Amino acid sequence: MNHKLDVLQPALEAALAGKIKSLVRDHGELTxxxxxxxxxxxxxxxxxxxxxxxxxxxxxxxxxxxxxxDGVFEGPRYCVVSHLLSVTHNWRLRLKVFAPDDSLPMVASVTEVWNSANWFEREAFDLYGIVFDGHVDLRRILTDYGFIGHPFRKDFPVSGHVEMRYDPERKRVIYQPVTIEPREIIPRVIREDNYGGLH
Incomplete structure (x- = not known):
């Protein structure tokens, strides 16, 4: 048994009474x-x-x-997960919140609570399109400024929509439609009885 979780779990239930949708204890962690x-x-x-x-x-x-x-999950599509640490009590917590609207996923920004959330929220906005209400500088952080879409969404194409390359004639970077031919690669299966083994 984990004594810290035995103390933390009831403390969470008391402090957040009425705000807890679920509190799961699994693999020595609380979510x-x-x-x-x-x-x-x-x-x-x-x-x-x-x-x-x-x-x-x-x-x-x-x-x-x-x-x-495999698509049998019923509930909101987009979720924000945070990992928190109490230095004072030396315990950890995973905090989850689901955005209620899949067409415009939005949750509150927690940058005013923990300033370390700033770039993490920008990354989640950039890659998933989750909007953090109240964030003072919510803009892309990893993709290009003109990038269209959110590449970590499950419905985003693996090859993307456009590609970028340097054009030596124009002496600048240009965007063009993706030229990659979609193909299915099937790995080679070796079925020799003694492959890799000692003879």
Missing amino acids: LTVAAADYAAAALTLRDHPTLKFEQLLDLCGLDYSAYK
């Missing part, structure tokens, strides 16, 4: 899911409540659940 409407308030409570004191946000990322469990 807390809250509604999008409660996300900002829950983040403040997690940071400021004396029995919790999650001072640090270590990571934040987006997820696309559209093909989760």
